[in-house]
Amino acid sequence: MAASVDCTPVSNNFVHRKIDATQNANCNFAPIGTLKTVFLHKNGTPRQPAVCQSSRASLTVSKAVFNNPAHSLQGLHEYSHVWLIFVFHLNNNTCSKAKVKPPRLNGKKLGLYATRSPYRPVPVGLTLAKVESIEDATLHLSGVDIVDGTPVLDIKPYIPEYDAPIGLRTGITDSPLGDESSDHALVSAELDSRDQFTSSSAEEPAVASIIKTTDEIQTASWLNETDSGITEVVFGSRATEQLNEFRPRDSSIYGWSFFHTVEEAKNAIRDVLLADPRSAYRRKSCSDRLYYFTIDTMHITCWFDGPIAEILKVQPVACAQHLTANDNKHVAGR
CATH class of the missing domain: 3.30.2310.20 (RelE-like)
Known part of the structure; x- marks a missing residue:
């Protein structure tokens, strides 16, 4: 029997959405909050994080999730960046296509999972944002690429030793920021050293020492062959x-x-x-x-x-x- 992923928002501001899944599990999620951003509409919203580093956003953890939502953010000030897992709540498609046309390829088709198209069988997005400040239950962010009113499912701290090991970043530091480029490439191109991403917490074990510096992350060649054309x-x-x-x-x-x-x-x-x-x-x-x-x-x-x-x-x-x-x-x- 096919299961369903039920994305039921905390508030009534979002469209209730059910998606047929292929696994025998029932996954019911309620967003932890609604993101407020500078981008009121899809038009003009960046396609990737770090494209617009001056963009701003705020996320307040809902009291419907925790009795004391501010407690859930304690300790997050030790991190410079966070991952946001969110829902593409403005998608208006009735089905998902196995092949899509990334904007940068000017009409050429690629397999959906070789791109970051928002129109996916499970419309969940992942973005990296910089932590500017934390006030009570509200997280203030920059460098976002998300439209205003987006439901957020989760917040996770960015940890460079796990998310972008320094030894693996050798081969991609010259990669351009692009529509479907790797998050690792975005991180490497935006920052000069991993120290800018490092948490002040000493509780996470270092793992970079086990990564060979000769290893490289591979990305699609077309990411280096295309640019926006706007200079x-x-x-x-x-x-x-x-x-x-x-x-x-x-x-x-x-x-x-x-x-x-x-x-x-x-x-x-x-x-x-x-x-x-x-x-x-x-x-x-x-x-x-x-x-x-x-x-x-x-x-x-x-x-x-x-x-x-x-x-x-x-x-x-x-x-x-x-x-x-x-x-x-x-x-x-x-």
């Missing part, structure tokens, strides 16, 4: 003036929820566009080179012209003319 992001004078109107924690429509400075906001916008968030179809087949996305409380209008992306307008989300429910239908495939 420059330009802020127009009008967009710059509009961006300067925003303020952190301001009660007006120009108040950011996550960003603290104009430079931080500009870096986040720039990072999103340098990775080219457009789908392969939009890049190759659409004559309209305008692109819209939201980040924090800003609605961004930009124009793609060859390798250059120009920011035309930066408006408060409340004033944007192009924000519709359809924004979440344009999947930023991973």
Whole structure:
């Protein structure tokens, strides 16, 4: 008999989802909390962690999970990064395909499990995020690639000796950040040394000594052969003036929820566009080179012209003319 994976959220904000599985087990999961992020819609959400290091998010562990949810985060301050296991709750597919088209391959098909497509038989995602701070039951993060309102199933500390042994990182430090690249490659490319990832806790045994430094992690060759094609992001004078109107924690429509400075906001916008968030179809087949996305409380209008992306307008989300429910239908495939 086929079993089912029942992903029932703690709140009613998410769509109840049942997925047929092939194992004889009943797996019932309730998210531990809902992630709040700067990415309000799928459009513009990065496809991988570390692509937009200026992005911000927060996760509050629900009281429906623990009587004292703050207790569950005690000790996590000793780690610089965490893994988040989450649900692709905005997927609108009725079935999963064995072959998919990663955005970076411009229409070429690969086996689903050779990619990080969000449309999977079990729509569970894994991402790496930097711990910025912890307040009571709330975890503040950066470098996220997850849309606002995503249900999170679990948090696990990142431990370099187990998750990216230093001896295994020799052969991949030059790998580019990409849509379907290894998490190990992302970690290696982002940071110069494993010390930046190390927990201050001395309780975990060291295992790097048993790893041969000649060993290498192998990744698909096409990850080195493709890039986004965007080499420059330009802020127009009008967009710059509009961006300067925003303020952190301001009660007006120009108040950011996550960003603290104009430079931080500009870096986040720039990072999103340098990775080219457009789908392969939009890049190759659409004559309209305008692109819209939201980040924090800003609605961004930009124009793609060859390798250059120009920011035309930066408006408060409340004033944007192009924000519709359809924004979440344009999947930023991973």
